[in-house]
Amino acid sequence: MTEPQTEGSPATRPRSKQPRGSVLRRVAGIGAGVLLIGASGAVVTGAVVLEPTGAAAQFPIPVAEVPAGDYTAVCPAGPRLLESDAALADPEFSPESETASSTVSAMVLSSLGGTLPGSDLNPLGGGEPLATIATNEAGGAPASESVTNEDGLTTRTAGVLDGQSVDGASVFAAQPVGSLPATSGAVLSYGATDGDLGGLAVAHCAAPSSDFWILGASTTVGATAVLNLSNPSETPATVDLELYGSNGPVESGGTRGLLIAPGATESIVLAGLATDQDQLAVRVLSDGGQVTGSIQQSLLRELTPGGVELLQSGAPAASTQVIPGVRVQDKDIADEISDQDGYEAAVPGVQVVVPGSTDAVLNVRVYGSGGEVELPNGGVLTATAGTVTGVSLETLPAGDYTVEVVSDVLISASGRVNRGTEAGEPVDFGFAPSGARLGNTQVAVFPGGSRGALTFGAPSGRSEVQLTPVAEDGTLLAEQSVSVAGGTTVTLAAADLGDDVVAVLIGASGDPVYGAQVHQVDGNPGISVASLPPGSAGQSSVAVNLGY
Numbered sequence: 001m002t003e004p005q006t007e008g009s010p011a012t013r014p015r016s017k018q019p020r021g022s023v024l025r026r027v028a029g030i031g032a033g034v035l036l037i038g039a040s041g042a043v044v045t046g047a048v049v050l051e052p053t054g055a056a057a058q059f060p061i062p063v064a065e066v067p068a069g070d071y072t073a074v075c076p077a078g079p080r081l082l083e084s085d086a087a088l089a090d091p092e093f094s095p096e097s098e099t100a101s102s103t104v105s106a107m108v109l110s111s112l113g114g115t116l117p118g119s120d121l122n123p124l125g126g127g128e129p130l131a132t133i134a135t136n137e138a139g140g141a142p143a144s145e146s147v148t149n150e151d152g153l154t155t156r157t158a159g160v161l162d163g164q165s166v167d168g169a170s171v172f173a174a175q176p177v178g179s180l181p182a183t184s185g186a187v188l189s190y191g192a193t194d195g196d197l198g199g200l201a202v203a204h205c206a207a208p209s210s211d212f213w214i215l216g217a218s219t220t221v222g223a224t225a226v227l228n229l230s231n232p233s234e235t236p237a238t239v240d241l242e243l244y245g246s247n248g249p250v251e252s253g254g255t256r257g258l259l260i261a262p263g264a265t266e267s268i269v270l271a272g273l274a275t276d277q278d279q280l281a282v283r284v285l286s287d288g289g290q291v292t293g294s295i296q297q298s299l300l301r302e303l304t305p306g307g308v309e310l311l312q313s314g315a316p317a318a319s320t321q322v323i324p325g326v327r328v329q330d331k332d333i334a335d336e337i338s339d340q341d342g343y344e345a346a347v348p349g350v351q352v353v354v355p356g357s358t359d360a361v362l363n364v365r366v367y368g369s370g371g372e373v374e375l376p377n378g379g380v381l382t383a384t385a386g387t388v389t390g391v392s393l394e395t396l397p398a399g400d401y402t403v404e405v406v407s408d409v410l411i412s413a414s415g416r417v418n419r420g421t422e423a424g425e426p427v428d429f430g431f432a433p434s435g436a437r438l439g440n441t442q443v444a445v446f447p448g449g450s451r452g453a454l455t456f457g458a459p460s461g462r463s464e465v466q467l468t469p470v471a472e473d474g475t476l477l478a479e480q481s482v483s484v485a486g487g488t489t490v491t492l493a494a495a496d497l498g499d500d501v502v503a504v505l506i507g508a509s510g511d512p513v514y515g516a517q518v519h520q521v522d523g524n525p526g527i528s529v530a531s532l533p534p535g536s537a538g539q540s541s542v543a544v545n546l547g548y
Contacts, residue, residue: 068176071108071184073205073533074124074232074292075170077265078102078190079197079308082224097195104205105447106161106186107470107503108133108174114155117182119174121164124230125263130170133159158474160502161186163448169230169265172205185443185503185533189450190310193524196300199428200450200526202519203310204533208232208290212313215351215388215414216431217270217280217295222306225270226296227282231260233289242283243274244353248386250274260291270295278345279388281353281412284313299429301342307418307428309528314414314433317355321413321434323403324457324489325516325529326350326366329419330398337420337427338394346420346427348393350403352413354383363406364391367457368399372487383411402457402489402514405434419520419527432529438465438508438515441535445503450519450526452494454504460486461511468505469497477501484513491518506532 078100108119116134123130161172166188174182186205192198208231217225231237239258243250252273260266274280284293293313299306315321328334328348338346354360364379365372373396383389393401393415405413413434420427438456446452456465463484469477477498484490494501506515517530 068179068181070176071174071182072232073172073186073207074230075104075166075172075186075188075205076203076228076230076292076294076310077169078166078188079201079296079298079310081195081197082226082269097192097197099194100190100192100197102166102188102190103163103447104161104166104170104172104186104188105163105445105502106133106172107184107443107445108159109177109183109505110157110159111177112156114157116157116159117175117177119159119182119184121161121170121172121186124169124171124232124265130166131161131164133161136175156476158470158476158503160470160472160474162472162502169228171232183441183443183505183535185445187445187447187530188310189447190308191449191521191526196305197298197308198305198426199308200519200521200528201308201310202447202450202517202528202530203294203312204530206292206312206533208292209313210286210290211284212293213281213283213317213353213412214293214295214311214313215281215353215412216309216311216416217277217282217297218299219271219275219277219280222300224298225280227268227270227293228265228296229258229260229268229284229291229293230265231262231289231291234262235289236261237289237291238287239291240285241273242285242355244281244355244386244388245274245277246279246388250277260289262289279351279390281351281388283355305426309430311431312433312531314412314531315436317410317412319407319410321405321411322457322459322514323350323405323413323415323432323434324514325432325455325518325531326393326401326403326415327417327518327527327529328393328396328398328401333420333422334394334418336423337418340423346418346429348396348418349416350391350393350405350413351388351416352383352391352405352411353388354385354409354411356409357385358409359383359385360407360409360411362411365404365459366393366396367402367404367459367487367489369489369491373401400455400489400491400518402455402459404459417527417529419525421525426525428525428527430528432516433531435514435516435531436534437512438506438532439535440507440509442506442532443503443535444506444517444532446494446501447519450521452517452519453491454494454515455489455491455518456482456484456513456515457489458484458486458511458513462486463508463510463513465513465515466507467492467497469501470503470505471498472500472502486511
């Protein structure tokens with residue numbers, strides 16, 4: 001019997017279609033090992049064995065070792081204006097504004113001896129590489145490689161891709177380092193100061209999945225939401241969509257059996273499936289090839305741009321969701337903006353979807369730099385089953401917050417942020433997805449052109465976060481440690497990590513701590529929030545069915 005996948009279990013991750021000219025080799029397995037579940041019920045992953053108990057201990061445990069697999073992440077395309085929103089699928093896109101720019105930045109860590117794994121950025125679907133960081137055909141560190149210099153220090157370094165221009169979805173991939181998956185990360189950044197899509201949107205390049213939620217979409221007048229689904233595998237993907245709005249599940253034709261060919265991206269205008277929804281949550285279920293997804297969300301209030309964001313999936317549905325990176329603007333400016341006619345939704349808040357058939361009792365707690373900040377009614381409310389419920393955060397003073405939502409049933413959640421300069425001027429918005437607990441091998445990449453910051457929040461206990469900045473030339477700077485007390489949020493600007501820092505290696509210890517990247521642009525209202533993707537070293541095993 002195949003072990004069912006749970007939130008913490010590994011997922012099968014297909015390889016992206018190999019672009020011609022790519023330096024990346026094919027490998028036989030995915031990750032550092034294969035997880036085998038046999039008749040004994042034992043679980044084996046890499047060198048860690050969870051021993052069975054009782055009668056199951058009488059049976060032998062099957063073990064298999066396979067090479068580590070490539071790190072593969074899909075970077076979404078930057079936002080583009082629709083020619084017309086009448087088409088349900090495959091809409092036509094108009095040219096971008098004169099100032100619009102979409103770039104991908106990436107980082108890959110070398111072996112201890114300084115050998116960079118083969119790594120490059122390719123168009124989704126194949127073609128010549130857009131950029132190459134390293135061309136190590138052998139992959140990983142040679143057996144004879146010296147890992148220390150004359151001072152006894154490791155010669156580890158990093159390869160950096162800084163702001164590669166892209167005009168569509170792309171795939172960043174890196175070979176393993178020896179027997180371990182590459183430590184790597186990539187991020188897409190979009191910015192524009194003119195046109196209807198003025199604003200800032202930052203999204204991390206994500207590994208494909210077969211089940212995920214995206215919250216924050218809107219299809220009301222002036223709002224445009226386009227779901228973009230990409231299939232980086234060599235297997236066709238059949239996708240079903242589940243839609244939930246403020247009044248309950250949205251039933252619509254065209255949500256079942258969507259076919260996405262290998263190496264292709266399909267765009268779906270959500271207004272054609274769920275019209276006039278102010279809060280829309282989308283669940284994506286894929287069969288066959290796994291997919292990645294994002295929603296290009298934009299808003300136009302008459303002739304005034306209302307912002308743009310690339311909505312991404314958060315943590316899997318669970319009874320507790322933690323949302324780091326909720327930034328609240330100065331209240332005087334925020335009130336001036338939201339008091340305008342048509343700007344009632346331009347306030348910070350949380351959206352919670354309850355996909356089951358049972359109402360949820362929610363306990364919403366907010367943690368700032370000085371500790372917990374109480375919400376009206378103590379943050380306790382009931383959310384109706386099958387709906388998206390909004391919780392306002394407009395009473396919060398300016399600052400960065402971590403929001404914890406505890407429920408008695410499974411939920412998914414996301415937080416909305418807004419930024420403007422004054423009434424009558426364009427504003428921007430962003431959505432902070434719920435995050436997973438930080439581990440010991442995660443990467444945050446800072447795109448150029450924005451003022452980035454890292455925010456960390458710990459609901460309880462005490463956590464330590466170790467940060468190793470990476471300079472533009474690939475040098476690893478001195479490690480810094482940040483202590484996060486339970487019930488607080490700590491923010492650290494990228495500029496405080498050192499000069500010309502383009503990425504940071506993140507490790508966490510102690511009680512659970514969560515993190516996000518918050519980006520702003522000086523001189524305009526641009527704002528965007530990106531979650532910290534799971535560490536690539538955690539994608540090291542797959543479930544294998546040993547039965548018939």
